[in-house]
Amino acid sequence: MTLKxxxxxxxxxxxxxxxxxxxxxxxxxxxxxVNFWRRRQSAxxxxxxxxxxxxxxAVVRANVGDIDAVQTLVQKGAETFxxxxxxxxxxxxxxxxxxxxxxxxxxxxxxxxxARSIFFGGQAAAHYMKEKGWGRIIAISSIGSQRVLPEYSIxxxxxxxxxxxxxxxxxxxxxxxIICNTVSPGxxxxxxxxxxxxxxxxxxxxxxxxxxxxxxxxxEIARFVAFLCSDDAAMLVGNTIQLDGGYNITM
Ligand SMILES: NC(=O)c1ccc[n+]([C@@H]2O[C@H](COP(=O)([O-])OP(=O)(O)OC[C@H]3O[C@@H](n4cnc5c(N)ncnc54)[C@H](OP(=O)(O)O)[C@@H]3O)[C@@H](O)[C@H]2O)c1
Numbered sequence: 001m002t003l004k005x006x007x008x009x010x011x012x013x014x015x016x017x018x019x020x021x022x023x024x025x026x027x028x029x030x031x032x033x034v035n036f037w038r039r040r041q042s043a044x045x046x047x048x049x050x051x052x053x054x055x056x057x058a059v060v061r062a063n064v065g066d067i068d069a070v071q072t073l074v075q076k077g078a079e080t081f082x083x084x085x086x087x088x089x090x091x092x093x094x095x096x097x098x099x100x101x102x103x104x105x106x107x108x109x110x111x112x113x114x115a116r117s118i119f120f121g122g123q124a125a126a127h128y129m130k131e132k133g134w135g136r137i138i139a140i141s142s143i144g145s146q147r148v149l150p151e152y153s154i155x156x157x158x159x160x161x162x163x164x165x166x167x168x169x170x171x172x173x174x175x176x177x178i179i180c181n182t183v184s185p186g187x188x189x190x191x192x193x194x195x196x197x198x199x200x201x202x203x204x205x206x207x208x209x210x211x212x213x214x215x216x217x218x219x220e221i222a223r224f225v226a227f228l229c230s231d232d233a234a235m236l237v238g239n240t241i242q243l244d245g246g247y248n249i250t251m
Contacts (some may be wrong), residue, residue, distance in 0.1 A: 001230035004029030005083040008229075009074055009125060011035045011064045011117060012091025014043030016190035017140060020218035021088055022046050024226050026055035030086065032096060033077040037063045037091070056081070064091050064117035065109065074124040083132065086229055087125035088137040089118030089162065094155035096195060100152050113128050119165045122180070126173055134177035136229045139166050140221075141240060142184055143248055149209035151197070159184075163240045170238030181228050181236055186244025211244030 003025055014036035019025040026032045032050055034057055036043035045059035058080045062073040077084045092114045095106035122137040129135025144152045144194070145159035163182050170180035187206035193199045206215055224243055227233055242248045 001232065002029045003086070003226075003229060006085040006229075007031045007033065007077055007083055008086035008088060008241060009033040009035065009077040009084055009121070010088040010090055011070070011073070011121065012037075013088075014039050014046050016192060017188060017218045018088070018090040018183070018219050019046045020222040021225050022057070023053075023089060023227065024051055024219065025086065026050040026057065026221035027053065028226055028229075030229075031056040031058075031081040033057075033073070033080070033084075034059045035062055035064070035073055035091070037061065045181040063095070064121065065113035067116065067120050069125045070117045070121040072127075078128050082127040084125045085132065086136045086138070087122055088123060088225065089137070091113065092140070092155070092158075092192070092223060094112075094158065096151040096155065096193060096197075097153075098151060099153040107154055110154045111158050111161060111217060115161035115165060118162055119169075122165070122169050124158075126169070126176075126178055129173075129178045130176045133177045135173070135176070137166070137169055137173070137178065137180040138184045138225055138228050139163070139180075139181045140185070143185065143186065143242070143244070146239075147248075166240070167238045169202055172236050177234075179228070179234055181233075181238065182240040183221060183224060183228070184240050184242050184244070184248040186216050186242075188216055188218060188221065190218065206247060210247045211250060214245065216243055216245055
């Protein structure tokens with residue numbers, strides 16, 4: 001399905017999985033709002049990659065951990081391209097430590113950037129989507145929402161909050177043609193892994209344990225997100241889909 005005429009706001013889309021989603025949705029015709037917080041150059045590169053392929057992109061700096069900033073991000077998307085039809089909550093941050101060493105500051109930081117941004121960003125975007133009777137709100141979670149990963153405690157809680165947020169939005173918004181789902185990828189080789197103490201071991205273990213025999217790629221996630229944006233996925237409401245080559249179902 002073409003996304004021509006639709007506008008997608010993708011949080012944290014200057015690099016990694018967010019960049020792949022931005023490029024994929026633009027390839028299918030969407031106008032894309034590339035959001036970054038710290039790495040402007042990466043975000044400009046993403047936007048230029050889209051423009052060089054004939055697409056339309058705007059770069060907007062916003063710390064999505066700040067409610068006003070995430071609402072303004074959506075508003076700027078609508079001002080630039082006329083509306084917002086697709087909101088992708090992809091940006092993530094977090095403090096990796098054992099649970100007993102975590103502090104309230106890390107809790108607020110992580111939950112606000114990862115989960116609150118999707119609750120209130122999705123809420124702001126839904127305002128525009130309701131007017132058109134069509135919309136998509138898609139979040140990116142991880143297996144740490146359900147399983148216990150080393151040092152992942154607060155990030156795991158934030159991912160569980162994301163999945164619950166999407167279920168609540170999904171039920172409230174489906175009557176307006178706004179479809180909400182969560183994609184939970186397995187291990188993906190991006191810069192995010194640099195923050196884990198044992199990156200190489202994580203990658204090797206994931207490959208060994210994945211029935212498909214390899215890791216999922218950013219572009220595979222992006223193509224799946226594009227499918228969720230299509231009308232073929234209109235009856236998939238409020239789910240968390242594991243896109244992990246079967247990793248999650250193995251012992
Ligand atoms: N990589 C994996 O193995 C994996 C597995 C499962 C799920 N995921 C999920 O997939 C998503 C993308 O991960 P990734 O691997 O692509 O991560 P990444 O390469 O580390 O990129 C993180 C992105 O989030 C943005 N970001 C961080 N804090 C932000 C803030 N406060 N406001 C706005 N943007 C912010 C960054 O923007 P700046 O560059 O401007 O800082 C960057 O674009 C995350 O939700 C992650 O949890 C990843």
